Amino acid sequence: xxxxxxxxxxxxxxxxxxxxxxxxxxxxxxxxxxxxxxxxxxxxxxxxxxxxxxxxxxxxxxxxxxxxxxxxxxxxxxxxxxxxxxxxxxxxxxxxxxxxxxxxxxxxxxxxxxxxxxxxxxxxxxxxxxxxxxxxxxxxxxxxxxxxxxxxxxxxxxxxxxxxxxxxxxxxxxxxxxxxxxxxxxxxxxxxxxxxxxxxxxxxxxxxxxxxxxxxxxxxxxxxxxxxxxxxxxxxxxxxxxxxxxxxxxxxx
Amino acid sequence: xxxxxxxxxxxxxxxxxxxxxxxxxxxxxxxxxxxxxxxxxxxxxxxxxxxxxxxxxxxxxxxxxxxxxxxxxxxxxxxxxxxxxxxxxxxxxxxxxxxxxxxxxxxxxxxxxxxxxxxxxxxxxxxxxxxxxxxxxxxxxxxxxxxxxxxxxxxxxxxxxxxxxxxxxxxxxxxxxxxxxxxxxxxxxxxxxxxxxxxxxxxxxxxxxxxxxxxxxxxxxxxxxxxxxxxxxxxxxxxxxxxxxxxxxxxxxxxxxxxxxxxxxxxxxxxxxxxxxxxxxxxxxxxxxxxxxxxxxxxxx
Numbered sequence: 275x276x277x278x279x280x281x282x283x284x285x286x287x288x289x290x291x292x293x294x295x296x297x298x299x300x301x302x303x304x305x306x307x308x309x310x311x312x313x314x315x316x317x318x319x320x321x322x323x324x325x326x327x328x329x330x331x332x333x334x335x336x337x338x339x340x341x342x343x344x345x346x347x348x349x350x351x352x353x354x355x356x357x358x359x360x361x362x363x364x365x366x367x368x369x370x371x372x373x374x375x376x377x378x379x380x381x382x383x384x385x386x387x388x389x390x391x392x393x394x395x396x397x398x399x400x401x402x403x404x405x406x407x408x409x410x411x412x413x414x415x416x417x418x419x420x421x422x423x424x425x426x427x428x429x430x431x432x433x434x435x436x437x438x439x440x441x442x443x444x445x446x447x448x449x450x451x452x453x454x455x456x457x458x459x460x461x462x463x464x465x466x467x468x469x470x471x472x473x474x475x476x477x478x479x480x481x482x483x484x485x486x487x488x489x490x491x492x493x494x495x496x497x498x499x500x501x502x503x504x505x506x507x508x509x510x511x512x513x514x515x516x517x518x519x520x521x522x523x524x525x526x527x
Numbered sequence: 528x529x530x531x532x533x534x535x536x537x538x539x540x541x542x543x544x545x546x547x548x549x550x551x552x553x554x555x556x557x558x559x560x561x562x563x564x565x566x567x568x569x570x571x572x573x574x575x576x577x578x579x580x581x582x583x584x585x586x587x588x589x590x591x592x593x594x595x596x597x598x599x600x601x602x603x604x605x606x607x608x609x610x611x612x613x614x615x616x617x618x619x620x621x622x623x624x625x626x627x628x629x630x631x632x633x634x635x636x637x638x639x640x641x642x643x644x645x646x647x648x649x650x651x652x653x654x655x656x657x658x659x660x661x662x663x664x665x666x667x668x669x670x671x672x673x674x675x676x677x678x679x680x681x682x683x684x685x686x687x688x689x690x691x692x693x694x695x696x697x698x699x700x701x702x703x704x705x706x707x708x709x710x711x712x713x714x715x716x717x718x719x720x721x722x723x724x725x726x727x728x729x730x731x732x733x734x735x736x737x738x739x740x741x742x743x744x745x746x747x748x749x750x751x752x753x754x755x756x757x758x759x760x761x762x763x764x765x766x767x768x769x770x771x772x773x774x775x776x777x778x779x780x781x782x783x784x785x786x787x788x789x790x791x792x793x794x795x796x797x798x799x800x801x802x803x804x805x806x807x808x809x810x811x812x813x814x815x816x817x818x819x820x821x822x823x824x825x826x827x828x
Contacts, residue, residue: 391722391723431682432724432725433684441590
């Protein structure tokens with residue numbers, strides 16, 4: 275139950291049967307119901323066959339049909355190790371929050387750090403900067419890869435970052451350079467957060483922001499390591515919740 | 528921030544002005560000094576004659592600090608008959624202090640605000656809350672206006688003048704009226720839950736959709752910002768008397784809420800609209816005063 279999108283993952287016998295998502299909007303519960311119905315349809319599984327539903331994400335209390343909840347960090351750890359068995363650190367960056375989780379080989383969370391209640395360092399930052407640059411959000415990443423260098427911008431606040439971007443535009447700075455600066459700035463912030471936790475290789479990058487090639491490049495550069503990127507990074511939380519649900523069912527038997 | 532169409536109202540725009548103290552003359556006076564405070568949002572300049580305020584100017588900072596410093600300086604000299612060469616010593620301060628071309632020296636705005644507050648309100652000032660365009664500072668000073676300790680919150684728009692401008696634009700209320708508007712409610716609503724201005728904006732849009740009045744939304748936001756400022760004061764420790772400088776000293780919605788949260792009154796600000804000193808110029812005033820001391824030292828006086 276993300277702040278911007280609701281994601282559903284259905285697991286059948288330990289493998290992903292289907293996934294689906296919907297915009298949270300002003301009625302996240304309704305959005306979740308829709309996404310869930312669609313996931314059932316895609317998997318051709320009747321609702322009554324779903325034995326356990328767990329919710330996670332900032333709106334987890336609003337989840338329909340849920341038998342319980344899983345912490346976002348716990349879900350990230352589970353999903354990260356399931357997707358990449360060698361993973362010991364999972365970075366998850368959503369629309370409004372970024373977190374990093376250290377985990378063991380079973381996918382149990384050992385430690386975590388969170389950046390919350392500040393839009394810098396989360397997906398909102400890229401969105402706001404794309405608006406200021408008058409570039410589509412999905413074009414920001416490819417654009418930034420064309421840059422030869424980065425122009426400095428204020429990385430620590432969306433509001434100040436926006437003014438900085440406007441100033442750079444007035445100075446006729448090229449858009450790729452500014453886009454690169456946006457990702458570098460955000461990567462700096464995420465990197466310092468991850469360093470507070472300590473980096474345990476291998477490192478997974480999940481969450482909606484992990485779909486952005488521009489950010490991935492900047493974070494790799496800043497951290498100086500390679501990153502493991504899931505095929506569907508935005509579903510990591512939902513996958514982790516589904517894996518936890520499967521474990522609970524097994525344990526109950 | 529998009530290019531504003533010509534007919535669109537710029538709600539964030541505040542009044543730029545300059546003033547020369549009546550009944551004062553710089554003729555036959557000894558030490559004429561200037562302070563130029565280039566902030567992120569506004570640039571201020573002040574001229575002092577033998578340590579007494581003579582004139583000041585407040586103008587918006589552009590994208591170029593040296594130009595903004597020059598604009599403020601030109602304006603503070605305008606109609607005075609003074610020339611740049613008449614000024615014995617100029618101190619630059621504020622965020623853009625290293626980009627003040629006419630300055631003999633750059634001094635941090637923390638020292639300048641303390642000195643300026645001491646000049647405006649007198650030796651009883653113990654704590655200064657300076658709410659600027661891009662940061663907030665809580666400063667302790669002694670009875671001579673010397674800084675003893677300080678705390679600042681920077682790199683975050685929450686609680687700053689810039690954050691207030693964002694809300695003035697969002698709610699389409701002229702920035703100079705937001706204080707009054709935020710107090711136009713029967714009962715104080717709970718503060719917005721997010722201090723981050725970007726998230727608070729989303730939260731505020733949700734409140735407006737729910738049918739909250741602009742006044743109520745603004746009150747909820749102003750309260751959250753005032754809590755943030757009060758927390759900073761509490762962290763440095765409140766030592767009486769408390770004063771507020773910077774642009775937000777003119778926002779009565781902020782001033783009254785900070786007073787309520789801290790359970791302490793601020794020393795009342797002079798009324799700048801009626802010719803009194805402007806608390807927004809405290810930094811430039813302090814800079815000009817420190818300039819006088821530096822000039823005297825250099826002359827061995």
